[in-house]
């Protein structure tokens with residue numbers, strides 16, 4: 352295409368806004384953030400908005416002329432805030448809260464200001480090295496032995512995908528990154544294993560990796576919803592006999608539904624015997640290992656080939672921040688390193704230089720280490736452990752209250768800081784009626800606005816699930832939630 356002639360330069364102002372504008376509005380924005388956090392408890396956790404509410408209120412096309420920051424920021428209050436779900440609220444007990452602590456927020460601000468791309472050591476030496484420092488500090492806090500390579504990704508879904516890609520590339524003689532999977536008569540169908548309770552990201556990885564979702568074989572769980580390691584060994588044996596090629600096992604330390612912890616030592620023994628890559632999904636649960644008394648949550652993980660833990664889940668670091676550890680640094684690099692001419696640098700090959708783009712699909716990488724490093728420093732190892740210990744204590748207390756209350760029952764053993772329960776009035780036996788009753792209790796609690804709780808299924812039963820992991824959540828919030836749940840249950844009649 353021939354490039355067209357352009358009109359002469361216009362007199363529209365060019366370049367960025369003046370840094371003085373940042374000073375003025377930045378101070379106001381920081382005040383806004385401090386006020387937001389100070390007043391967070393007075394907000395409804397779930398917004399009262401209908402689908403499409405925001406879209407209906409904003410112009411359908413961008414402004415042709417510049418708008419003043421005052422107006423834009425005012426619209427954040429007027430248009431955006433009414434539709435925000437307050438993940439920062441101490442009343443957020445759904446899913447796993449991703450709470451941003453003050454040092455984490457400051458870290459994000461500075462990361463935005465620097466806007467460095469930590470793809471190569473050269474493109475930001477300090478960002479690369481601080482990432483190595485922060486993940487090694489966290490390794491020590493988790494009680495994992497050195498040396499252990501770590502890299503920060505956006506999410507556990509990416510970390511698990513990369514770990515399984517490394518596992519796939521480690522299959523002897525398969526050379527899948529070079530030869531692919533399609534049309535290969537020389538290669539049996541690939542299989543990997545995870546429990547019935549494993550996170551959907553483990554299955555999603557199979558969509559990308561070419562194993563298909565059929566490549567994941569789900570292993571049965573025991574009474575406490577932990578992977579049955581004998582069933583794992585049997586499944587591998589059966590698959591080999593039927594011509595499959597097993598290559599990896601994913602164990603979960605802290606499942607999403609109930610926080611159950613798979614027996615990693617037994618799974619590691621099987622993986623070692625079978626020559627399979629062992630990846631541990633500790634996205635949520637890994638953080639508990641920062642508490643010395645809870646370190647057993649990662650028992651056996653020193654034998655894993657890779658492990659993921661999300662600081663954005665239970666380590667008070669703002670979205671997004673997921674750490675992938677591996678004892679097989681070269682294995683991960685072999686899966687992903689691909690360096691075109693324009694990305695070669697003079698320091699390539701120096702042992703002290705790590706180019707973090709070599710460990711995943713993304714070239715561009717945010718400077719996520721800064722916020723993590725700031726959080727770890729601002730709280731210290733003891734401060735982090737104290738917060739997590741308290742969450743676990745309060746969750747156990749809630750579980751005891753549930754057990755002691757007629758008309759209520761636990762649906763899974765309380766583990767870490769997750770409690771799965773349901774109301775079960777003595778007058779109701781029908782499972783479908785109980786599912787319906789508990790769904791209505793959740794809806795009623797959420798509609799009141801003080802709390803946000805979500806559900807899961809435990810062995811097919813509808814469970815109210817409460818996860819206590821927000822940085823601002825205290826015992827009093829959990830007590831108030833329990834009171835509200837009981838009150839709501841008393842006024843929610845079971846379906847006739």
Ligand SMILES: *Cc1c(COP(=O)(O)O)cnc(C)c1O
Pocket residue numbers: 447505506507508509550552603605606607632633634635661673
């Ligand atoms: C939340 C969660 C994930 C997914 O985490 P993302 O960072 O959102 O991808 C994976 N595994 C477990 C066990 C989780 O609880």
